[in-house]
Amino acid sequence: MNYITKKGALQKACLSIVILFFLQLKGFSQVQNVPVNLRVDNLICEYKINPISVDAANPRLSWKLITTDRNIEQTAYEIRVGSNAVSLTKAKDIIWTSGKVLSDQSVHVYYGGPTLTSRQKCYWQVRVWNNKNQVSPWSMVNFWKMGLLKPTDWTAKWIQNTYQSDTTGGPSPMFRKAFILDHKIRAAHLYITAHGVFEAQINGKRVGNDYFTPGWTSYNKRLQYQVYDVTSLLKKGDNATGVTLGDGWYRGYTYNRRKDVYGKKLALLYQLEVVYTNGKRQIISSDKSWRVAYGPIRSSSFFDGEVYDARKEKAGWSEPTYRNLTWDTVKTDETIKDNLIATSGPTVKKHEKFLPLKVFNTPEGDRVVDFGQNLVGWVQFKLKAKAGDTIKLFHAEVLDQKGNFYTKNLRTAKQEITYVFKDDSTTTFEPHFTFQGFRFLKVVGYKGPLDSTNLAAYALYSDMAQTGKFSTSNPLVNQLQHNIQWGQKGNFIDVPTDCPQRDERMGWTGDAQAFCRTATFNMDVAGFFTKWLKDLSADQHKDGAVPYVIPNVLDSVSAAASGWSDVATIAPWNIYLAYGDKQVLQQQYESMKAWVGYIQQHSRNYLWDTGNHFGDWLFYAGTNYEDGAALTDKNLIAQAFYAYSTQLLIKAGKVLGRSDDVQKYTLLLYNIKKAFLAEYVTPNGRMISGTQTSYVLALNFDMLPENLRESAAKRLVHNIEDYDEHITTGFLGTPYICHVLSRFGHTDIAYDLLMKESYPSWLYPVKNGATTIWERWDGIKPDGSFEDPEMNSFNHYAYGAIGDWMYRVIAGINTDEGDPGFHSILIAPRPGGKLSSAQAELETLYGKVKSAWSIDNGTFTLDVIVPPNTTATVLLPSVTDQITEGGVDINTVKDITDIKKTGHDAQMSIGSGTYHFVYTMKTYGKHNN
Template sequence: MRKIILLLFILQISIVSLVAQVQVTSLLVENRQEPLGIDDPRPRLSWQLLADKRNVMQAAYEIRVSPDVKALKQGKNLSWNSGIVQSGQSVLVPYQGSELAPVTPYYWQVRVRDNKGKLSKWSEPSFFVTGLQQAANWQAQWIQVGFKEEKSRPSPMFRKEFNSDKKLVRALALITARGVYEAEINGQKVGDLCLAPGWTSYNKRLQYQTYDVTELINEGSNAVGVTLGNGWYRGNIGFEGQVDVYGDELALLFQLELTYDDGSTAVVLSDGSWKSSTGPIVYSEIYHGEIYDARLEQEGWSEAGFNDSAWRGVELKNYSKDILVTTENEPIRKQEVFHPVEILKTPEGDQVIDFGQNLVGWVQMKVAGTAGDKITITHTEVLDKDGNFYTESLRSAKQQNTFILKGKGIEEFEPHFTWKGFRYIKVEGYPGELETENFTATALYSDMEPTGSFECSDELVNQLQHNIRWGQRGNFLDVPTDCPQRDERLGWTGDAQAFARTASFNFRVHSFFDKWLKDVVADQYENGGVPFVVPDVLNNRQVSPGWADVATIAPWTIYLAYGDKELLEAQYGSMKAWVDYIQHVSRKNLWRPKHSFGDWLFYRPFDDNSGMSAVTDKNLIAQAFYAHSTQLLIQAAEVLGKQDDLNVYQDLLAKIKHAFTQEYMTPKGKLVSGTQTAYVLALHFDLLPEELRDQAAKRLVDNIRLYNTHLTTGFLGTPYLCHVLSRFGYTDVAYELLMQKTYPSWLYPVTMGATTIWERWDGIKPDGTFQTPGMNSFNHYAYGAIGDWLYRVVAGIDTEADQPGYKAIRIEPQLGEPLTHAKAELKTYYGSVVSGWKKEADKVKLQISVPVNTTAIVSIPASGAAGITEGGKRLSELKGITLEGQENGRVLVQIGSGDYLFEWAN
């Protein structure tokens, strides 16, 4: 008996040693957790590993998938069993099982074996739900209101009653609209999305959403109701007063699929049996706001038993379903809630509430009054120097919501199909005193996961990082907009490409850009040109260097950040078409575009006659981006194995660079434009012969000193400025630029009280007056591109290009005065990467975390390896840390997963 007990004990110890040292967690399907509406026949699966040991890698994985969660756990009824796959891949592993059925849940789990032979337990099951997959599976019909609309276009409402008399297992609602919509079932809102179905190139790609509404369905009588708004579809969009860009009629498509426990199914469809009417939303526009008349509310309209005898029928429409695509990105949702920090009365007598943060979203209000009382809320970003409410920079956008009371106790108001960019609101018509508890502001933006943080010893720089993140929040509202407050709010391509890498640090923007880049392809002109804005509501058929180059820059940037080869493949045709377009319109390999924004909003002194305006030749800029886009196309071709293209475009790039040096550079390396932007682009894009680059970097620094260590760059030069300085040994100058507090600089707006990034370096001038109101946004993320340098150079977190997505990590912090510490964290698909350094009196500490299933090269700014310790021990005493050598006064070591603390003499 003792022998049996001993054998069992040994067996238990053996099992423990083989299992549970590595855990599988954070399961994702197509970059999202438990998504609904997956239409890809081969969705990609990702997971993370956790381990308490260093240097742990995945050696093999096993995945199983089943439509039945109980069967899955037993390994039965599997749609896919991968078997044991000898691979370290844990990100974007494609499903390879049997064909997935439409509108069906699938459950999956994974286990792995690590490089030490340890086998994990099966992960907890996760799931995804497929979408309709193809147009033929849509049984619903497009419906419109059955009456003539009023000129003010009040929001139409649709309703339908239905029965569900069996025990329900699952109910999935699939909804989209020409316009924006909110749906209700039995008086409760469907989902938590705002401004669905989002904004795409509607005539080519219209998204639908999938909702699990099982909990909303009653056994017996039910009702569904849907309200539509103009939104981007037919509302005022663009700064030229455009309306009806995609059509002049709103429409609804609704399909509810019910599955019962006896295996039977039923559907509730938008069809000719629905009813239509209007209600309390009597006016709704994105720019101008919403008028809500509570006296027109129809209580119980989305519940069974409502008397809809006064409602009209609907009209069936034969709109295309072939353009319908499932939603692949994170939708817009309500986010942070802000309470008033101050209620003030302006010198002009206005009642104003300050929420303390420039944000994008809307205000909720509680109020009690009499029927017909009208309360108007106007939104703005800033007060003028006298403290008065300032709206001139909004141009024609009213940014105003009006609430008309029904006079029944405490009433609550919240908008539906509009949003505002604001910090301050002016309240007119409110009965009684304004009280802080009656007003809140809620931020709206795409529900991206926050992935990055940066902090350092300087509070102004920390506020700058805060402003960068809030600029991204406010402008990543389904598309990367240029500004969220005035009559614009368009997907400007130049801003997006300049900020894409910074964006990928702050939030997980993989799916966000994947979706938007598909619209770049959809709206790309037949000749390969790329519009200024996407979706292209301007339709002016023009292109501009640095803007249209989003077609190459953004796909490559997202590939680097997330390692998504399929995205790169999907965008490759667009990348190639753009480079081919430039080649076609160029002469003798020189691109002189008909239109160019140039280095947008570069430095112009208040006295333009001083000769200090930093004007960069627009053709030089065009040629530089021609070379850059060609280089990125070459890199994409190399990754994708397109050897024929590789040879063609390598030859083209050599000609482009030769033409650049012949046209824009003297034999000694002086550029025809002596601006910071000219030298930054020439150096960052490797346009100059190698032997002339150092002198060009010296000319760049001389120019910076000429302006008393101030930058003069605009939208195209700014993202690369500090990177170029660090690359060529001038990190000290880059730090000086970062810490500069007077105009023009990154910290000047911070000293002026900014809580987001400004469109202009001097949106508010030192005397408190404003820049030209025709173009002066105080929430405009482009200049926030310095965030990329904070993460990649100050903190030193980067990915190796040959193993993108942080599978292979490079940690190379560059310390600089006056900072005494800096730290960044980045949540990757593998886990969190941390790099934080701190200067002490006699030593420097570098704290590092490397996720399981990755490796890192650490470049330590120390004079030699002998003086470096990790965890209190010399490097030579440690296993698992490999000394790779020294370069440029730095020591290189290779490490695996785990937490590390390096120290060396200061």
């Protein structure tokens, strides 16, 4: 190529670059011939991917930027919404477009178009501009579909059976309807709910993969309905559908064997809407034309299990060829009030499968299967026996000292599956309307071999994606993290229960508030808690008192306990921090105010020393130590939480711009703290209850003036040392103790607590073979005996609240309260506890955050991932003067700014991307604080 040719080519290349740059500025990246390292993915609407039952008037849309470039921020976005997926990509049939919006907001962006109508399906996509003057291609097309927004959208009638035997603990009714579809089907959606729990079929196939629908809400005020796309299950011509109902939470047994809490009769509401290719519609609704019969499920209960008699099966009962000549008519119930809402939280689904670890005979002669994991769900079997033979399955969490099957801690819950074989063919069976908490299975009535070919345990829990991972160089700590996660899985079954095995299984508010922040690290619980908090508001008393459990199934006086009812303020704030969800504060703000208002009305001179409180539930109360004084004054705790709820209300008010409330409650908070000091603290800063919990709450909630805080922290440390570096806190002190120690420069003591292996400690259950978190520090005592079986759950997540400290301090992943949801990130790991490494990942609404550190012969390495459209402040512990990133001095890395020393640490700001820091670490004192 000669010089002239080269010159012409160069001119053409320059011209092309100019043109491409101009097109980028105008938003035409899709016409570029060169790829841009920027795209948009992970589109969600109201925390869901392609939801089909949205009832928000203006749904919120979120997306993630995908790029491998560093320091990428969104500077603008454009959303377009259309009525057809193909047309949308051609910019046709547009319902609404945001236009180019100059904003870095990529989460919770409100739809701003015309009013949406029931059943309306909206297709949407988005593109973004970044801070490098690049524009992404349009994203893939996602959609959302509106639910039934008006009561008049329902043409279906509530139907019930007419049997006198329709009572709690009785057989499950089966409802059936045959129908004809005259034309070719374009789309079909089933809208369905029940009083009780349901399982639907169409033409012999199960509808959906949800369990225990419609889920548990405050049924008399909020009843969810589910929507399913059932197009593939239907055909032109003859069709049939069937629905089986179980007692569930609606009328099944609850605490103290109370039943019929919401009603005595099961009922079904069913509306199948079919759209033909010719545009016509047909609706098949529950009405008097349906038929009902009893079948093989003779009883079902969350507490007691299920009795299934296969001899009473009605083969093909949900298929069009079945003849229901002996089935009975149904009755409609016009008195059932309208309180239907679309499903907002995640439904319960089947997840992990566990095969038998071993099968053995106990000393008492029982045949027992060990699945190796304390889980919540059920056992599926594939067995062969004779007609009329009965097999019984019993479930337990642990074996006793002698290795025998132990169920005393279940109290009155049976957790029993009874199955009667109909013939000698091989049968595959799993339960329907029940779940068990167990690791061990006792099999009675079956003599054949039991192994991985015919037995499997399945975990069931709300469909929350795992967002967090945490591990260290210490296997015991890793098992602790495993136990925390499985405690969450087993107790997040539509509501945050206290335990999944005994006769309780309620949404205890104290457990939920203690664990909520940890829960946000492990799994995506945004929709889960948002849904549950709406029921809290619904069941909150008119005077502002919050019941002990949500949904409330207790009596009217079981409400307003400190540390329990404060979930009304604590949980919304934690969800806001984790997901940047301002709407949850708006949704719960009046509830927050009402709870603080209740305390105000029951306080005297700003001192809340009335009412019944649980106190620091299940604190260490042993006698093995000389002191043994771990009992914290309940009214002191109440006053501390009064202040905390008021403080969170102030914070929420600031976020929402409620300046008058902020001023009002700031004055209230001042007086609450003043009353606390006068009543519970000596002039020298000594608490009247000299316990770990009293000092933890006082310090964590800033109840003490600054000049007394350091001395109080030292008193806390001395208390811990007096107990040989053991923890003595209960449900209310435990979530905060390590955070308080780290905040006041005692991270080494926090590590000592974490690493302790003897009772009471987090690792004591781990050393004793736990695979979930125990309710008590000593559920199994050092001598192998059990605590009081009346209250001794081995799957109780409250003490798992240490997970929050593990993520935020050991790994050092946190969010900025002023810019929450991990839009502004803090990476500040704190090594200690003789750990040589620790790493954590968190999938945020912006993408993956990672912090992974290791220490090798004094060399400290930190690997960091910051997702696009976020920034991070990194705090490197105990630094020398030489820090490298990617092998070069950090002062020469353009993506690292604001470098400065902070004590022994180095602080800096970074944009998105992957970073690799290395330096020689200094040591100070016992551990690196």
